[in-house]
């Protein structure tokens with residue numbers, strides 16, 4: 001059990017900076033997810049916490065120790081790798097016992113710890129198999145087990161589910177959440193999958209190009225994204241974001257449409273963000289703007305319409321009811337939900 | 353798999369002919385001759401020969417000199433195979449740690465392989481010649497009574513060193529490749545599990561290199577048994593006494609120096625059986641080698 005603190009952590013490879021100063025404080029027992037597109041530096045950040053990469057500047061502490069100069073083994077952490085990194089020449093039991101043997105735990109204690117982890121992860125039938133004789137999901141569980149048995153201060157996971165098929169991923173996601181609730185271990189979890197991020201996290205670190213764009217709870221990230229990047233990255237289908245202009249309590253949209261909005265505090269040129277599910281379709285025109293549908297995707301419970309704002313080429317996605325009769329070519333009248341508009345600065349992308 | 357189809361029946365044979373001719377003339381024909389000679393006994397002038405059955409084999413196998421050669425060969429091969437593997441593995445592991453100049457270091461490591469055996473032998477002979485060898489002098493300064501021309505153990509050490517030196521490059525290449533094939537994340541996982549570098553090496557890297565090591569062990573044994581003639585010939589000529597006379601060297605000595613064709617041929621046949629066994633062993637185990645993953 002430990003709290004993890006990052007203080008202006010930076011990383012450069014041969015003069016090229018890839019992590020640009022990240023500061024955060026992860027509470028004891030908290031589940032924090034680092035999420036961002038490929039190449040944004042998620043793994044690098046996690047590996048710096050693990051001690052597998054040098055820290056170019058800044059400090060990382062685990063518990064009440066600064067760990068910058070410590071070897072991975074002195075940091076009291078466990079890690080699950082994307083490719084699982086199971087020792088191929090050892091059985092599942094030996095894989096899980098490896099770290100405990102090094103810690104000179106007694107044979108009886110090792111057996112007990114392995115049995116406990118195996119029971120928790122339903123791995124008992126496979127204890128004497130080698131990793132190559134396991135399915136992807138079973139390997140994943142062994143990797144989790146190897147990390148769990150050591151009861152480390154912190155638990156680090158780097159895209160642990162990305163090699164699994166969709167169904168198994170959902171299953172393992174629930175299991176990880178469940179495990180965390182049972183063990184209460186401080187967890188740092190890397191993923192590029194926003195569903196994983198949203199469902200698992202107590203708190204999210206949304207990264208782009210080595211910068212933490214927002215560090216907040218999933219709810220906060222979703223409802224008040226701090227930057228245009230976060231707004232576009234979190235949410236599926238993605239938030240509609242386009243150029244607009246605010247003046248005199250009204251919003252000027254592409255195509256020359258003008259919609260008045262109550263309590264409008266922003267003015268000037270903005271990037272306007274609008275979630276597909278926040279778009280309100282009205283039966284007829286009146287303080288609305290028209291969208292011409294290009295296609296409709298029906299998903300069962302609901303449907304998504306893809307269209308453009310009339311007289312412009314600004315594309316808009318909107319959520320429709322599952323029993324919609326809307327079809328390609330339809331002209332929809334759409335109102336702006338005054339309290340759920342997101343405005344971002346066209347200059348630096350920050351929320352206004 | 354695509355099969356190439358030739359329009360003629362003759363062309364494929366023509367294309368294969370050079371290779372077949374070489375194999376027949378230089379491999380099958382001498383092998384057949386060895387078999388024939390091994391059951392014959394020549395008169396002292398080499399004018400006539402009589403069939404003697406397995407008498408040559410019985411004679412060879414009960415000859416103390418032959419048993420000495422067997423012992424020398426076993427010691428020599430074990431020493432060469434073990435040292436060449438151990439040193440190459442050590443160097444390959446060190447080479448992994450280098451960050452800059454990796455390619456340069458590796459290239460240097462590979463050069464000895466290109467040196468002809470006889471030249472390698474001469475090189476070591478000169479360096480360790482008791483009277484003018486550059487490196488013999490410091491040895492003597494250290495109080496070691498070094499004289500490979502008179503002392504059998506010294507001579508053995510010298511041929512082992514020369515033969516090992518030449519084989520290290522080959523092993524090095526395979527070990528470097530073998531090490532590169534081990535995923536980095538395994539060592540990272542071990543580091544997080546608390547293993548020191550040394551512990552991780554013996555519990556993770558070494559076991560995972562087992563297929564490579566096993567393959568090299570067979571190759572090195574075959575090398576030490578059969579490909580070191582040039583080195584022994586150049587460095588000690590089998591001496592002093594018969595202290596570095598290996599089986600292959602004895603075939604040469606008995607057949608071409610002492611001209612006892614029957615004995616020499618019988619020894620060749622025995623060696624042939626050993627090679628065939630080793631090769632069969634190699635194919636059987638290397639083809640389905642100890643796989644992981």
Ligand SMILES: Nc1ncnc2c1ncn2[C@@H]1O[C@H](COP(=O)(O)OP(=O)(O)OP(=O)(O)O)[C@@H](O)[C@H]1O
Pocket residue numbers: 013018036037038039040041042043044045192
């Ligand atoms: N050893 C290295 N030398 C130079 N640059 C590196 C090195 N390792 C990573 N980088 C760079 O650092 C950046 C961040 O890499 P990182 O592996 O952390 O990305 P990531 O967010 O984990 O991406 P992914 O989701 O694809 O795993 C990338 O732009 C990458 O090119």
Ligand SMILES: [Mg+2]
Pocket residue numbers: 042043044158
């Ligand atoms: Mg990564």
